Amino acid sequence: MDNCIFCKIVKKELPSEIVYESDNVIAFRDVAPVAPNHILVIPKEHVESLSDLDDEKRKNFLPEIFGSINELVSKENLMEDGYRVVTNCGKDGGQTVGHLHFHLLGGRGMQWPPG
Numbered sequence: 001m002d003n004c005i006f007c008k009i010v011k012k013e014l015p016s017e018i019v020y021e022s023d024n025v026i027a028f029r030d031v032a033p034v035a036p037n038h039i040l041v042i043p044k045e046h047v048e049s050l051s052d053l054d055d056e057k058r059k060n061f062l063p064e065i066f067g068s069i070n071e072l073v074s075k076e077n078l079m080e081d082g083y084r085v086v087t088n089c090g091k092d093g094g095q096t097v098g099h100l101h102f103h104l105l106g107g108r109g110m111q112w113p114p115g
Contacts, residue, residue, distance in 0.1 A: 006099035010044045019075070024061070025068045036107030037076050037083070041069055047100045049089040069104055078106035
């Protein structure tokens, strides 16, 4: 997508603090963090949300995304105290960027329900 901010980060057209990258996944620090550790993990291919993943993409994207999250949890030393992984789908779900992304949050206590 030409106007997708996350696609521009994937193409390195916008600066970001990239903390993980593979052929299919990229992770970078959120510019407006809500926790001491706030990393966005996205597929490099543009997909609007979880609702737009067909069976093939679900089988390909999700294992690699969650594998990268596990690597980041270890790298960021979040395993012992815990962390949260969140994805928002659609307007009412709180999605503000139309590119599938997972928030990895850690470094502070989380509340439930989240809001």
